[in-house]
Amino acid sequence: MSAVPTGRGAFLSDVETLRRRAREHIAQGAVTPGYHADRDLVVKLLNDALATEIICVLRYKRHFFMAQGIHAEGVAAEFKQHAAEEQQHADQIAERITQLGGAPDFSPQGLASRSHAEYVEGDSLEDMIKEDLVAERIAIDSYREMVEYLGMNDITTRRLMEEILAKEEEHADDLAKLLEDFAD
Ligand SMILES: [Fe+2]
Numbered sequence: 001m002s003a004v005p006t007g008r009g010a011f012l013s014d015v016e017t018l019r020r021r022a023r024e025h026i027a028q029g030a031v032t033p034g035y036h037a038d039r040d041l042v043v044k045l046l047n048d049a050l051a052t053e054i055i056c057v058l059r060y061k062r063h064f065f066m067a068q069g070i071h072a073e074g075v076a077a078e079f080k081q082h083a084a085e086e087q088q089h090a091d092q093i094a095e096r097i098t099q100l101g102g103a104p105d106f107s108p109q110g111l112a113s114r115s116h117a118e119y120v121e122g123d124s125l126e127d128m129i130k131e132d133l134v135a136e137r138i139a140i141d142s143y144r145e146m147v148e149y150l151g152m153n154d155i156t157t158r159r160l161m162e163e164i165l166a167k168e169e170e171h172a173d174d175l176a177k178l179l180e181d182f183a184d
């Protein structure tokens with residue numbers, strides 16, 4: 001008998017079970033038999049989030065180029081940075097979709113309706129910032145719901161969405177501060 005307790009507890013699988021299960025369905029790559037979430041539903045949720053991120057990239061790009069035209073360099077720089085970060089989110093989400101054996105949906109068809117956030121051009125600089133803030137707040141709520149739904153059933157996707165959620169909260173905060181400048 002070793003000094004290490006042999007009973008791993010009812011909630012942990014023993015080594016033999018872990019090794020045997022890892023060899024089953026190896027073509028499924030990162031998705032093991034221990035994956036407890038509804039994979040099709042998680043892929044669908046991730047594709048909706050992907051559409052949201054792509055719409056946000058497009059909206060921030062539009063705002064960046066329009067703000068440049070009205071000599072608002074500071075705000076334009078913020079839009080540019082947000083566009084780049086939304087693009088990074090889109091890439092991370094697409095990568096996770098493929099890890100789950102799904103296909104990332106980049107089709108322009110229906111993109112705006114798959115997205116939670118809207119593409120609004122905005123007539124003035126203040127309008128643009130407001131629309132971006134609204135979009136961020138929509139993303140924050142929908143990503144928080146995803147995180148809560150995923151819980152312990154798909155920890156990797158949950159962690160990814162938690163990380164993205166934190167960044168969207170940072171974006172919303174940046175925009176709220178920019179809006180304050182207009183109130184002065
Ligand atoms: Fe994002």
Ligand SMILES: [Fe+2]
Nearest residue numbers: 136167168171
């Ligand atoms: Fe954002």
